[in-house]
Amino acid sequence: MSTQLQQAVKGIVTPELKEVAGKEGVDADWLRREVANGRVVIPKNINRQFPARGIGNGLSTKINANIGTSEAHCNFPEELEKMKISVDYGADAVMDLSTGGDLHQILKNILKESPVMIGTVPIYAVATRLMREGGKIEQIDPEALFGEIEDQAKAGVDFMTLHCGVTRTSVSFLENDERVCGIVSRGGAILKRWITLNDTENPLYEHYNRVLDICEQYDVTISLGDGIRPGCGADATDRGQVAELLIIGQLVDRARERGVQVIVEGPGHMPFDQIEMNMKLMKKICHDAPLYVLGPLTTDSAPGYDHITGAIGGTAAAVYGADFLCYVTPAEHLCLPDANDVKLGVIASRIAAQSADIVKNTGNARKRDYAISKARRDLDWEAIFLNAIDPETAKARKDASQSSTEDYCSMCGNLCAVKTDKGLELKK
Amino acid sequence: MSTQLQQAVKGIVTPELKEVAGKEGVDADWLRREVANGRVVIPKNINRQFPARGIGNGLSTKINANIGTSEAHCNFPEELEKMKISVDYGADAVMDLSTGGDLHQILKNILKESPVMIGTVPIYAVATRLMREGGKIEQIDPEALFGEIEDQAKAGVDFMTLHCGVTRTSVSFLENDERVCGIVSRGGAILKRWITLNDTENPLYEHYNRVLDICEQYDVTISLGDGIRPGCGADATDRGQVAELLIIGQLVDRARERGVQVIVEGPGHMPFDQIEMNMKLMKKICHDAPLYVLGPLTTDSAPGYDHITGAIGGTAAAVYGADFLCYVTPAEHLCLPDANDVKLGVIASRIAAQSADIVKNTGNARKRDYAISKARRDLDWEAIFLNAIDPETAKARKDASQSSTEDYCSMCGNLCAVKTDKGLELKK
Numbered sequence: 001m002s003t004q005l006q007q008a009v010k011g012i013v014t015p016e017l018k019e020v021a022g023k024e025g026v027d028a029d030w031l032r033r034e035v036a037n038g039r040v041v042i043p044k045n046i047n048r049q050f051p052a053r054g055i056g057n058g059l060s061t062k063i064n065a066n067i068g069t070s071e072a073h074c075n076f077p078e079e080l081e082k083m084k085i086s087v088d089y090g091a092d093a094v095m096d097l098s099t100g101g102d103l104h105q106i107l108k109n110i111l112k113e114s115p116v117m118i119g120t121v122p123i124y125a126v127a128t129r130l131m132r133e134g135g136k137i138e139q140i141d142p143e144a145l146f147g148e149i150e151d152q153a154k155a156g157v158d159f160m161t162l163h164c165g166v167t168r169t170s171v172s173f174l175e176n177d178e179r180v181c182g183i184v185s186r187g188g189a190i191l192k193r194w195i196t197l198n199d200t201e202n203p204l205y206e207h208y209n210r211v212l213d214i215c216e217q218y219d220v221t222i223s224l225g226d227g228i229r230p231g232c233g234a235d236a237t238d239r240g241q242v243a244e245l246l247i248i249g250q251l252v253d254r255a256r257e258r259g260v261q262v263i264v265e266g267p268g269h270m271p272f273d274q275i276e277m278n279m280k281l282m283k284k285i286c287h288d289a290p291l292y293v294l295g296p297l298t299t300d301s302a303p304g305y306d307h308i309t310g311a312i313g314g315t316a317a318a319v320y321g322a323d324f325l326c327y328v329t330p331a332e333h334l335c336l337p338d339a340n341d342v343k344l345g346v347i348a349s350r351i352a353a354q355s356a357d358i359v360k361n362t363g364n365a366r367k368r369d370y371a372i373s374k375a376r377r378d379l380d381w382e383a384i385f386l387n388a389i390d391p392e393t394a395k396a397r398k399d400a401s402q403s404s405t406e407d408y409c410s411m412c413g414n415l416c417a418v419k420t421d422k423g424l425e426l427k428k
Numbered sequence: 429m430s431t432q433l434q435q436a437v438k439g440i441v442t443p444e445l446k447e448v449a450g451k452e453g454v455d456a457d458w459l460r461r462e463v464a465n466g467r468v469v470i471p472k473n474i475n476r477q478f479p480a481r482g483i484g485n486g487l488s489t490k491i492n493a494n495i496g497t498s499e500a501h502c503n504f505p506e507e508l509e510k511m512k513i514s515v516d517y518g519a520d521a522v523m524d525l526s527t528g529g530d531l532h533q534i535l536k537n538i539l540k541e542s543p544v545m546i547g548t549v550p551i552y553a554v555a556t557r558l559m560r561e562g563g564k565i566e567q568i569d570p571e572a573l574f575g576e577i578e579d580q581a582k583a584g585v586d587f588m589t590l591h592c593g594v595t596r597t598s599v600s601f602l603e604n605d606e607r608v609c610g611i612v613s614r615g616g617a618i619l620k621r622w623i624t625l626n627d628t629e630n631p632l633y634e635h636y637n638r639v640l641d642i643c644e645q646y647d648v649t650i651s652l653g654d655g656i657r658p659g660c661g662a663d664a665t666d667r668g669q670v671a672e673l674l675i676i677g678q679l680v681d682r683a684r685e686r687g688v689q690v691i692v693e694g695p696g697h698m699p700f701d702q703i704e705m706n707m708k709l710m711k712k713i714c715h716d717a718p719l720y721v722l723g724p725l726t727t728d729s730a731p732g733y734d735h736i737t738g739a740i741g742g743t744a745a746a747v748y749g750a751d752f753l754c755y756v757t758p759a760e761h762l763c764l765p766d767a768n769d770v771k772l773g774v775i776a777s778r779i780a781a782q783s784a785d786i787v788k789n790t791g792n793a794r795k796r797d798y799a800i801s802k803a804r805r806d807l808d809w810e811a812i813f814l815n816a817i818d819p820e821t822a823k824a825r826k827d828a829s830q831s832s833t834e835d836y837c838s839m840c841g842n843l844c845a846v847k848t849d850k851g852l853e854l855k856k
Contacts, residue, residue, distance in 0.1 A: 070841040072830035099843055127843060137848060180801045182849045186840060189848035231845075232801030233786060234794075269801075272747050273787040298743060298783035300797045300804070303812060304821040308779050311736050312743045315726060319700050333804070334822060335829030335838040351736050355726035358661060359701040366662075369728045373608045373660030373697075376728070376761070384731060393732035394762060401763030402500035410763040412614060413498040415527055415555060417659075420565060420617035421610045 003219040004042045006259035008035035016042050016052035023051075024059050024363060034058065038252070039288045041261040043093070043117045043221035047156040050115050053092050055263060056290035060363025061318045061353035062092035064119065064292075064326045065346050067110075071128075073336050074100030080113060082342045087116055089346040089390070091327070093159070095119040099128045108155060117158040119223065122148045123187045137193050142203035146210055153218040160220055161265065162211060163187040163227035164204040165248040168195055170228055173243035181231030184268075188227020208251060212258045221261040223292055224248045229268035232300050236270040237278060249285040256287075263290040263324065266317070270296035275313060279321035292324040293317045306332035307341075307348035314349060318356030325349050350389050377418060379407040431647040432470045434687035436463035444470050444480035451479075452487050452791060462486065466680070467716045469689040471521070471545045471649035475584040478543050481520050483691060484718035488791025489746045489781035490520035492547065492720070492754045493774050495538075499556075501764050502528030508541060510770045515544055517774040517818070519755070521587070523547040527556045536583060545586040547651065550576045551615045565621050570631035574638055581646040588648055589693065590639060591615040591655035592632040593676040596623055598656055601671035609659030612696075616655020636679060640686045649689040651720055652676045657696035660728050664698040665706060677713040684715075691718040691752065694745070698724035703741060707749035720752040721745045734760035735769075735776035742777060746784030753777050778817050805846060807835040 007014050013028050017035060020042055021028040031054070034040040040056030055062050065086035067079050083094050093116055098106045103125045111118055126140055126148050149160065166188050183189040191202050204211060215222055228244040230236040248264055255262035264286045270278060275296060282291055296313035297306060310328030318325060329345030331337035337345065357365030368387055375383035381398060388394040403410040408419060435442050441456050445463060448470055449456040459482070462468040468484030483490050493514035495507045511522050521544055526534045531553045539546055554568055554576050577588065594616050611617040619630050632639060643650055656672040658664040676692055683690035692714045698706060703724060710719055724741035725734060738756030746753060757773030759765035765773065785793030796815055803811035809826060816822040831838040836847060 070830075070838060071843075072838045072841050099841060124843065131842065180798065181805045182846065184845045184849075186843055186845045186848070189845040193848055193851065232804065233797050234801055271786050272743055272783050299779060299786060299793075300800045301782050301815060302775075302779045302817050303800075304816065304818055304825055305775060305779060308736050308739050308776055309783070312740050312780065312783055315700055315740045316744070331825060331839065333837065333839070334825040335831070337839075347730075347733060348736055351727060351730045351733060352740065354729050355700050355737070355740055358699050358727060365727075369661050370608065372728045372731075373662055376660065377609045387729060388732065389730050390732055397732055397759060397762040402498075403763070409761065410498060410500045411759065411761070411765075413500050413527060414559065415499075415552065415614055417612045417614045417617040418610065420614070420621055421612075423621065 001046045001219070003216060003259050003261060004035055004044070005038065005256070005261050008032045009259070016044055019052050020054035024054065026058060038256045038262065039290070041221050041263055041290055043158040043261065044219065045153070045156045045158045046219050047154070048111065048158060050117070053117065055324045057288065057323070058362065059323065060357050060365065061322070062324045063090065063346065063349040063353055064093040064095055064324065065091040065342060066095045066097050066326065067342070068097035069100035069106060070336050071100045076101065076106055076109065078339070079106070080109070082339055083110065083114060085339055085342050086346050089343055090350045091116060091346050093117045093119060097121060097124060099124055103128065104151070107152065111156045119159040119161065120152055120157050121161040121187055121225070122152055123163070123190060127190055137190050138197035140190070140194055142207070145203060149211065150214050153214050153220045157220060159223050161187065161223045161225040162204050163191050163225040164202065164208055164211065164251050165224060165244040166191040166195070166227035167202050167205045167247055170240060170244040170247055171195060174228070174240040177239045179235045179238065181235055183228065184231030185225065185227045185229055187225055188229070191227055208254065212255060212260050215260045216258055219261065221263060222255055224251055224262060224264050226265045226267065229266070230270065232269045233271045236267060237274050241267065245282060245285055249287065252286045252289045263292050266291055266293040266322065267296050268294060269300060270298065270313060272298045272313070272316060275316040276320040279317055283321045290323040291321055292326065293322045294326040295328055297328065303333050304330055306330065307345050311348040311352040314352035315355045318353060319359050325352055347390055354389065379418060429474045429647070431644060431687050431689060432463055432472070433466065433684065433689050436460045437687070444472055447480050448482035452482065454486060466684045466690065467718070469649050469691055469718055471587040471689065472647065473581070473584045473586045474647050475582070476539065476586060478545070481545065483752045485716065485751070486790065487751065488785050488793065489750070490752045491518065491774065491777040491781055492521040492523055492752065493519040493770060494523045494525050494754065495770065496524050496526035497528035497534060498764050499528045504529065504534055504537065506767070507534070508537070510767055511538065511542060513767055513770050514774050517771055518778045519544060519774050521545045521547060525549060525552060527552055531556065532579070535580065539584045547587040547589065548580055548585050549589040549615055549653070550580055551591070551618060555618055565618050566625035568618070568622055573631060577639065578642050581642050581648045585648060587651050587691070589615065589651045589653040590632050591619050591653040592630065592636055592639065592679050593652060593672040594619040594623070594655035595630050595633045595675055598668060598672040598675055599623060602656070602668040605667045607663045607666065609663055611656060612659030613653065613655045613657055615653055616657070619655055636682060640683060640688050643688045644686055647689065649691060650683055652679055652690060652692050654693045654695065657694070658698065660697045661699050664695060665702050669695065673710060673713055677715065680714045680717045691720050694719055694721040694750065695724045696722055697728060698726065698741060700726045700741070700744060703744040704748040707745055711749045718751040719749055720754065721750045722754040723756055725756065731761050732758055734758065735773045739776040739780040742780035743783045746781060747787050753780055775818055782817065807846060
């Protein structure tokens with residue numbers, strides 16, 4: 001079997017590529033060239049079947065929802081329900097970040113049930129097992145990590161976050177450039193501690209070819225994790241973050257040379273005015289690799305509302321280069337998200353993606369907005385609900401209002417600008 | 429009595445100016461010069477007493493919450509409750525947009541109870557009375573409009589939205605440049621219809637000096653309303669919008685010459701990539717007048733979530749020049765907001781203002797974010813809640829979670845990046 005990238009390089013238009021081109025309304029041969037040069041990826045493990053989606057240049061912005069059990073709260077049916085909600089509200093991908101219960105069984109079930117691509121962070125499973133056995137982080141066996149990556153690839157995982165850029169070099173740039181929040185990536189914190197206490201190199205970096213071997217075999221897309229991402233606005237764009245980015249850029253090239261699909265993860269927490277510069281820097285350093293961002297959150301002062309903060313930063317990021325937005329829920333920084341948090345997180349990310357796609361003119365974003373705008377002018381409520389990101393909520397609000405049976409809404413009541421402007425008679 | 433502007437021109441540091449300078453941490457004489465040249469306003473009717481706030485260049489971004497009865501839903505205690513919620517969550521201003529019940533009595537009570545500046549749109553009261561009497565919009569008597577403005581000024585209104593820029597000239601630019609949504613401003617729609625059917629000029633423009641007479645006498649700040657603002661993304665930055673802006677720019681100069689404080693209202697609905705340009709264009713054309721924006725909403729596809737869409741656009745607007753954000757609630761485009769909508773709308777606007785103030789380095793935004801970031805590193809939950817925009821919600825989420833008594837949160841559980849990075853022992 002060859003990867004989507006390898007086939008694109010050979011000039012083959014795969015069924016998956018054709019499917020993506022049709023969905024996005026782009027020319028299949030143009031898309032093939034974008035996949036061949038790595039500006040677009042189509043994450044899909046050779047062992048899974050589901051409708052393919054593309055991520056990258058010229059395509060609509062995609063969004064990911066994180067689900068997963070934790071040690072304190074482990075209820076698989078609940079996580080399955082969260083996955084269904086995510087997909088129903090428009091998530092293009094789901095990451096299983098479980099750390100509680102039988103991790104392999106949970107992943108297996110999720111892979112079986114999911115109609116969208118599935119991502120993981122394999123080091124979580126390794127660290128969880130170690131902690132259950134009472135071990136210390138620095139005792140992680142590199143062989144266990146590679147074993148886990150291989151097991152998950154075989155099981156059908158479509159993309160994996162691997163913090164290969166947390167190296168002795170990148171970590172060294174954290175010295176003498178003090179951070180407020182240190183490291184906030186779980187994978188990054190584990191690997192930095194491992195490197196430091198063992199006085200050795202990150203195995204995912206040192207033995208990157210082993211990673212590539214596995215990912216090539218199953219066409220797993222590598223998501224190069226930003227383990228040194230800023231954990232608060234004040235730490236954004238510091239030397240540690242940029243040093244890791246430089247190494248990630250080198251690893252992008254090596255993945256492409258091996259025919260392995262690769263995307264790059266980005267911050268995190270970031271003041272609004274640094275987002276454009278960061279996206280452009282990341283695209284440049286990583287030779288136009290698809291960018292996958294978490295947030296970025298434009299303020300740290302809104303715990304309980306980080307889906308809003310993430311939508312602000314996510315819109316700006318996607319306008320300036322991000323191709324894939326990881327959702328942030330209202331539970332971020334506070335607790336494990338429940339089903340309602342998942343819904344609100346996905347919707348906020350969809351708003352960000354839609355806002356950016358209007359600018360980029362990708363997918364059907366402009367057509368959708370036009371349809372709803374026209375319906376407002378026509379006071380055509382059914383068309384408004386039909387085109388809304390969350391039709392049920394919009395309809396429920398209107399239906400419950402005092403003007404539920406009127407063509408206008410109860411905000412302006414009879415003194416309706418649309419009716420006045422159209423010269424419609426206003427009732428007494 | 430002189431206006432704040434007139435006194436600033438004379439070199440007087442008024443008690444209000446001193447109060448604002450102290451609150452913002454800026455030099456009083458610098459602020460006096462900004463008020464004198466019109467780049468900052470301090471809206472405060474001579475007949476009211478409350479802690480003054482400034483709006484404009486170099487100051488923290490302010491936010492406004494709209495409240496008010498409607499014909500379909502008229503319950504004054506409920507509106508009073510909304511006002512209290514708005515102020516509690518950080519609104520710097522409240523606009524009374526009531527169109528149901530005894531309008532003068534409602535306004536009088538709001539002016540009495542409010543600890544913040546109060547704004548109105550006087551044409552609403554005039555149009556409401558006319559409709560109650562079964563009249564048609566085009567029958568509005570200009571004398572009734574000026575009478576209403578004067579009554580409200582006497583009563584103590586601090587700022588008034590007046591759509592003086594909806595003129596024969598600006599309306600003419602709507603011809604041959606077709607809009608999807610036409611006019612969506614209630615004041616704009618009324619005045620356009622009035623101008624067109626009566627074949628005459630907007631009295632607020634033609635007799636602008638009468639407006640200035642009244643506003644000078646009571647130090648009412650004029651908010652030049654954008655009656656021709658775009659009502660959907662597709663209509664943004666069209667000739668009609670810009671034509672009105674040019675007239676508004678001229679009216680800013682005339683207000684300043686008369687010593688009347690003035691701010692300028694802006695869109696509305698606008699694709700993300702047009703926000704920066706619009707803010708810069710507005711500031712330039714209006715000679716650096718403080719800008720007051722509604723949204724802007726970066727997509728029309730999210731009814732039920734327009735507080736999020738507004739926070740996205742509002743952040744960008746405030747970063748690029750807006751000084752004053754009008755909140756948008758989840759009820760926008762659907763129904764009259766209830767108390768919870770008001771809370772969510774104010775919080776979303778506060779997130780936008782905070783995100784922008786971090787960039788502009790105004791107020792205490794950076795200090796606040798730093799405090800909460802540091803508290804996260806220290807796992808100091810009390811300090812996190814203390815500095816949060818909505819402390820109760822943040823605390824409630826953490827307290828209800830499975831790790832309510834732990835120093836970490838239930839999202840990552842024991843596998844906590846902060847603890848790992850600090851080298852703290854993780855529990856088995």
